[in-house]
Amino acid sequence: MSYIEDFEQWKDRIEAVPLNEVKLPNKPIDEYVLSVNTLAIDANEDREALGGAGMDVNLIDELTPLSSALSYLQAQWMSIFRAREEAVVEWNEQAPEAFKFRDELLHHFSFAYRNRDDVNKKVARIREGNSQADMVQDLLEIAVLGEKYPDPLNAIKFDLALLPEARTLSHSMSELLAAANGAADDGNQTKVLRDKAFTLLFQKDSIIREYGRYVFWKDEDRRSRYYR
Template identity: 30%
Template sequence: MSNTDHLTALKDKIQAVEDGSIVAITMPVNIYLQEAEDMARCARIDIAELATINVTEVQIDDLQARIGACREVQSLWVEDQHKANQAEDLWADIQVQANELKSELIHTFRYAYRKDEHLMSAIADIAEGSTNSDTIQDLNDLSVLGKGNTDALTAINFDLTKLDTAADIAVNGADALAVANGSRQRGSDTKVLRDKAYTYLKESVDDIRAAGKFLFRNEPKKLKGYTSKYWKKRNQSVKKESDVESEI
């Protein structure tokens, strides 16, 4: 089965993991997945011995399926993160242009319409908003207001094409912001699924690792297959730092 198939087959069980049961990810997921793959390979080789303490081939197959599912959803999360970053970069570019044009239009309109109490009140209302959504709506409102009252703008030689630009940015900005918000939400949902898949995988990894460490406690070569190289290296590094500090 492919990793996609494994995720499809296990998705309901993964989603059933309670939010409160999600474990913290304390090492890079790609390293964890590779260590799990390596351990599963060792377990298949050692299956006859593991069977003596009730570790079955079905459990090894299940471990492999959980690895595949977690690897697939990790890839989906990375992809969503990439898409979200792209969408946010696009919105960031538009946002700068939008804020600058909004500021320019409000500044210009306040001068051009300074003698019109009604228009000045409308401009004041538009100027109040400061959120991204406000900016998008404000540009459209300013475009409509300006196009409906061009005489005062023409009198001060204002470039009326900027009103069309404001309307265009409002449309493009709304689309970009929607994509960015949607990408962030999808990324958040996928991350939760990834974290649950990791938790579901860790349950199986911990069981088989514990069995291997118990069974091969007196066989260093086989024991290596059930020991995390990542944490062994990290622990050695911490010990060296501690030894250096104690010598100071």
């Protein structure tokens, strides 16, 4: 089967793993999958001996497809994670100019609306807060305010073309901020599934290794196959 077919085969059982039982990977997934696939080969050779000790030998057959499903989910998660890393880099490159643009617009607005108490209060409110999300929202509110009250801006020769520019910048920075922050949450569904798949595989892997060390306690060479 393909990676995605193995995932679809195991999807329901992976999702069924309780969150309170989820174990986070303690080594790179590719290294772990390699060790599990090696175990699948070794344990299959010892199938009769392991089964004779009471182990469910179906566990051996589940290792490879489940590890394939884990590899699929890891690839999906890393794609999201790398996209987030790229968005963070892009945000860090663009944000300083966006903040500077926001501050310059507020400077012009404060002067243009200095004699309009009602509007100037709105400008003062926009100035409140200086977080990343504040900046994104400020650019949009500045555009809306300027479009609603253009005359004072025209009076100081303000370039009204900067208003749609602020609106466009707000939209693009909003998308960039969402991309930079969205996948960072440990609750990201893809990461949760990856961790659940690891947990399920680790449980099966641990049972087989436990039986292997028990069965081959007098055979150091064969017992060594069942250590991590």
